[in-house]
Amino acid sequence: QSIYLKDYRKPPFLIDHVDLRFELFEEQTRVHSRLQVRRNPEADGAERDLVLHGEDLELETLTLDGRPVEDAVVDSESLRISNVPDQFNLDVVTCIRPQENTRLEGLYKSSGMFCTQCEAEGFRRITYFLDRPDVMACYRTRIEADSEQYPVLLANGNPVDHGEMEGGRHQVTWEDPFPKPSYLFAMVAGDLVEKRDEFTTGSGRVVDLRMYVEPRNSDKCEHALASLKKAMQWDEEVYGREYDLDIFMIVAVDDFNMGAMENKGLNIFNSSCVLASPETATDAAYERIESIVAHEYFHNWSGNRVTCRDWFQLSLKEGFTVFRDNQFSADMGSPTVQRIDHVNMLRTAQFAEDDGPMAHPVRPESYIEIGNFYTLTVYEKGAEVVRMIHTLLGPDMFREGSDLYFARFDGRAVTTDDFVATMEEASGRDLGQFRRWYEQAGTPVLHVSDHFDAEKGVYTLSIEQSCPATPRQPHKAPFHIPLRMGLLDSTGEPLPLDDIGNTEQVLELTESRHSYRFKDLKERPVPSLLRNFSAPVKLDYAWSRDQLMFLVSHDPDGFNRWDAGQKLAIDVIQSMLEGNDTEVDERLIEAYRNLLTDTSLDRAMVARMLALPGTAYLIELTRDADVQAIHETRQRVQTTVANALREELLAVHMRNQSSEPYAFSAERVAARSLANSALSLLTLIGDEAGKDLAVEQFRDAPNMTNRFGALSALVNSPFEKERDRALEQFYVDWQDDPQVVEQWFAVQSGSPWMGGLKRVRELLEHPAFDWKNPNKIRTVIGVFAARNLVHFHEPDGSGYRFLGEQIQRLDASNPQIAAGLAQPLTRWRRYAPRLRESMKSVLEELLAEPQLSKDLFEVVSKSLQEQ
Numbered sequence: 133q134s135i136y137l138k139d140y141r142k143p144p145f146l147i148d149h150v151d152l153r154f155e156l157f158e159e160q161t162r163v164h165s166r167l168q169v170r171r172n173p174e175a176d177g178a179e180r181d182l183v184l185h186g187e188d189l190e191l192e193t194l195t196l197d198g199r200p201v202e203d204a205v206v207d208s209e210s211l212r213i214s215n216v217p218d219q220f221n222l223d224v225v226t227c228i229r230p231q232e233n234t235r236l237e238g239l240y241k242s243s244g245m246f247c248t249q250c251e252a253e254g255f256r257r258i259t260y261f262l263d264r265p266d267v268m269a270c271y272r273t274r275i276e277a278d279s280e281q282y283p284v285l286l287a288n289g290n291p292v293d294h295g296e297m298e299g300g301r302h303q304v305t306w307e308d309p310f311p312k313p314s315y316l317f318a319m320v321a322g323d324l325v326e327k328r329d330e331f332t333t334g335s336g337r338v339v340d341l342r343m344y345v346e347p348r349n350s351d352k353c354e355h356a357l358a359s360l361k362k363a364m365q366w367d368e369e370v371y372g373r374e375y376d377l378d379i380f381m382i383v384a385v386d387d388f389n390m391g392a393m394e395n396k397g398l399n400i401f402n403s404s405c406v407l408a409s410p411e412t413a414t415d416a417a418y419e420r421i422e423s424i425v426a427h428e429y430f431h432n433w434s435g436n437r438v439t440c441r442d443w444f445q446l447s448l449k450e451g452f453t454v455f456r457d458n459q460f461s462a463d464m465g466s467p468t469v470q471r472i473d474h475v476n477m478l479r480t481a482q483f484a485e486d487d488g489p490m491a492h493p494v495r496p497e498s499y500i501e502i503g504n505f506y507t508l509t510v511y512e513k514g515a516e517v518v519r520m521i522h523t524l525l526g527p528d529m530f531r532e533g534s535d536l537y538f539a540r541f542d543g544r545a546v547t548t549d550d551f552v553a554t555m556e557e558a559s560g561r562d563l564g565q566f567r568r569w570y571e572q573a574g575t576p577v578l579h580v581s582d583h584f585d586a587e588k589g590v591y592t593l594s595i596e597q598s599c600p601a602t603p604r605q606p607h608k609a610p611f612h613i614p615l616r617m618g619l620l621d622s623t624g625e626p627l628p629l630d631d632i633g634n635t636e637q638v639l640e641l642t643e644s645r646h647s648y649r650f651k652d653l654k655e656r657p658v659p660s661l662l663r664n665f666s667a668p669v670k671l672d673y674a675w676s677r678d679q680l681m682f683l684v685s686h687d688p689d690g691f692n693r694w695d696a697g698q699k700l701a702i703d704v705i706q707s708m709l710e711g712n713d714t715e716v717d718e719r720l721i722e723a724y725r726n727l728l729t730d731t732s733l734d735r736a737m738v739a740r741m742l743a744l745p746g747t748a749y750l751i752e753l754t755r756d757a758d759v760q761a762i763h764e765t766r767q768r769v770q771t772t773v774a775n776a777l778r779e780e781l782l783a784v785h786m787r788n789q790s791s792e793p794y795a796f797s798a799e800r801v802a803a804r805s806l807a808n809s810a811l812s813l814l815t816l817i818g819d820e821a822g823k824d825l826a827v828e829q830f831r832d833a834p835n836m837t838n839r840f841g842a843l844s845a846l847v848n849s850p851f852e853k854e855r856d857r858a859l860e861q862f863y864v865d866w867q868d869d870p871q872v873v874e875q876w877f878a879v880q881s882g883s884p885w886m887g888g889l890k891r892v893r894e895l896l897e898h899p900a901f902d903w904k905n906p907n908k909i910r911t912v913i914g915v916f917a918a919r920n921l922v923h924f925h926e927p928d929g930s931g932y933r934f935l936g937e938q939i940q941r942l943d944a945s946n947p948q949i950a951a952g953l954a955q956p957l958t959r960w961r962r963y964a965p966r967l968r969e970s971m972k973s974v975l976e977e978l979l980a981e982p983q984l985s986k987d988l989f990e991v992v993s994k995s996l997q998e999q
């Protein structure tokens with residue numbers, strides 16, 4: 133059932149225009165579709181038959197140029213009409229049942245409103261169509277529904293007609309002048325309030341901005357609209373991209389499989405990724421919303437105007453758009469902090485994916501279900517690959533390349549190779565070898581060693597690259613890797629690396645081995661390597677702890693300063709784990725003391741630096757990982773540090789309070805994050821003063837960041853009485869707000885202190901839990917498996933069996949969600965033998981299920997394959 137990139141053929145037919153009419157009713161929806169079809173002059177070979185995609189549709193009538201088609205062949209995935217003319221109109225009427233659609237693909241109902249999700253292959257669940265991204269059509273959409281229940285009727289483009297109908301119904305008709313693939317189609321019908329704003333483009337056009345939400349959420353739109361305007365401005369300034377329609381709409385829905393969707397002119401968001409007010413959303417949510425709103429908006433050019441030829445090219449739009457939203461977030465706040473957060477996620481989760489059974493190149497070669505390839509590799513590693521092009525070309529050449537790309541491919545469906553070729557053409561650089569980043573899976577490793585010849589004053593860096601085998605790719609050719617670096621002398625001064633005095637260089641590795649010589653040095657320098665994480669690789673160099681301490685305070689590269697601290701902490705934790713050290717190295721405590729007492733430091737940076745490497749990342753660095761031992765050792769280091777720095781932590785918490793009203797500014801966010809980090813370290817060690825502060829902060833918090841910070845500090849502490857009281861109060865206060873309840877679920881299911889599985893099972897029985905809502909499923913079951921590592925990996929295997937049960941139950945209703953939940957199990961080979969075996973047996977049981985969805989089958993069967 134696999135589909136291969138090498139089998140790509142141009143579509144035999146094209147559809148230039150689509151005329152849709154939706155009759156929405158409570159029992160079912162009738163979809164009338166008129167397609168203007170013609171034979172594709174560029175297709176290879178002349179196909180006589182027209183084969184349209186369609187799933188779970190009831191075909192009512194089918195007419196070709198006005199004549200009923202009698203001999204169409206319908207199966208569970210397609211509709212075949214034989215011997216069609218070269219050009220014709222096809223009228224199709226289908227009946228669907230959005231009310232019963234629990235997969236949340238195609239047209240479905242979510243808390244009383246109709247909405248759609250068509251990417252990647254949802255449109256074929258609405259009507260028969262050539263549901264592939266290289267078939268681009270202009271859409272006209274008429275929606276008919278009950279006027280009272282569904283006063284708001286939306287689709288892509290501009291409204292061109294509306295009117296009352298018989299029986300208390302009404303209709304609105306929309307027309308989208310831009311040709312688009314079916315995955316960008318959207319419609320919405322509901323009783324929604326409208327929030328309006330506007331944006332004037334660089335060329336002076338006024339764009340109507342509208343946000344549609346349920347009435348109870350009308351005070352949670354401001355932040356998304358503000359973010360949208362920032363994104364529109366930024367894309368004009370940095371990429372020269374203006375918005376193209378007169379209206380841009382955002383809709384919030386509670387039931388959504390992913391974060392959000394960039395449908396042309398009508399972006400649809402998961403409520404948790406768009407709704408915010410100071411009382412209900414944390415700073416982290418504000419940040420996430422700003423970047424997702426920007427991400428979806430940026431897709432208007434990188435994705436919609438220029439789209440993907442086929443789904444193997446997904447990273448063409450996603451990698452590039454994530455890179456763009458990362459650049460945007462860096463410009464809105466602190467670039468270093470943004471980079472740290474992003475790399476932390478990449479190294480923890482994407483590296484794990486690249487090292488597991490589902491490893492695939494940024495441009496995959498085959499898939500069974502494309503829904504399984506909306507991965508960290510396609511999105512995040514894809515963004516790193518674009519970032520490396522940006523590094524190799526420099527910002528100006530990169531901009532010339534992107535201008536050329538948008539100009540040349542506007543209105544077309546293209547490939548990642550087209551993107552790279554444009555960058556080559558604009559810059560004159562050869563990216564031939566660089567293309568391997570799209571073709572080869574796996575995370576490259578750089579082994580670095582050095583030598584100093586004191587007599588000659590010559591320092592030599594030797595770098596060797598390699599990349600482990602991944603499924604179906606046993607051997608890898610060398611990558612083209614930009615390695616940003618510098619050298620420091622013993623006083624912390626950056627050393628000049630060339631004749632004109634540059635203190636930073638980008639070394640371009642292309643061979644398996646390189647060595648670089650730096651001359652005229654008086655002493656052995658300390659190398660600062662892979663600055664700003666210039667390539668998604670693992671770097672192996674034997675820094676001493678003293679060198680790392682030195683880099684923490686002297687590296688001019690902020691990212692590497694943070695990373696040196698992480699490396700130091702990892703070294704301390706690992707050598708305790710291996711039994712080489714029994715006590716926590718004093719130097720680590722000193723490093724933290726400096727951070728806490730030096731008030732000149734950027735507070736957001738300090739908060740990041742205070743966080744020890746996560747348990748998941750430590751597991752990712754370990755073969756045969758013993759989760760309990762890793763967790764306990766990390767915890768021991770954490771409590772030792774916190775105990776030693778109690779006074780400093782109390783002072784930091786105190787210094788970072790503010791009585792000003794909530795503002796989402798980089799400065800205030802940093803102060804709140806530092807205060808909350810200090811508080812959680814204090815409660816973690818059972819400090820009484822810390823407990824009082826947390827209880828007080830919980831009671832008096834003027835915003836959700838402080839309130840949730842205090843709740844989370846109490847939940848992850850030995851103070852059970854205070855914790856239970858706070859949890860209860862929090863639920864009483866916020867039970868009517870689904871996004872806050874989701875946070876409340878997550879803080880419990882993710883906490884190693886809350887009794888693990890027993891607690892999670894209780895949450896599943898809680899009245900606020902809903903098996904049909906992906907956010908609830910993710911915040912209870914997903915968070916437990918991905919973040920509550922000690923309990924998920926309970927040595928008796930109970931965590932695994934629990935997850936297996938839930939996946940099995942969910943597969944029938946929502947296969948995308950079920951397959952997503954299976955992710956943690958796929959990494960079974962990483963763990964200690966006993967854990968490994970029980971993870972594997974849960975996978976085997978799932979595979980033996982008779983009615984597995986394609987989605988789950990692909991994940992489970994691939995993770996059990998020999999490697």
Ligand code: ARG
Pocket residue numbers: 251252253390392393394427428450503506
């Ligand atoms: N294109 C959307 C985004 O990244 C995600 C859509 C995901 N759809 C899916 N079937 N997985 O902005």
Ligand code: ZN
Pocket residue numbers: 427431449450453
């Ligand atoms: Zn995207």
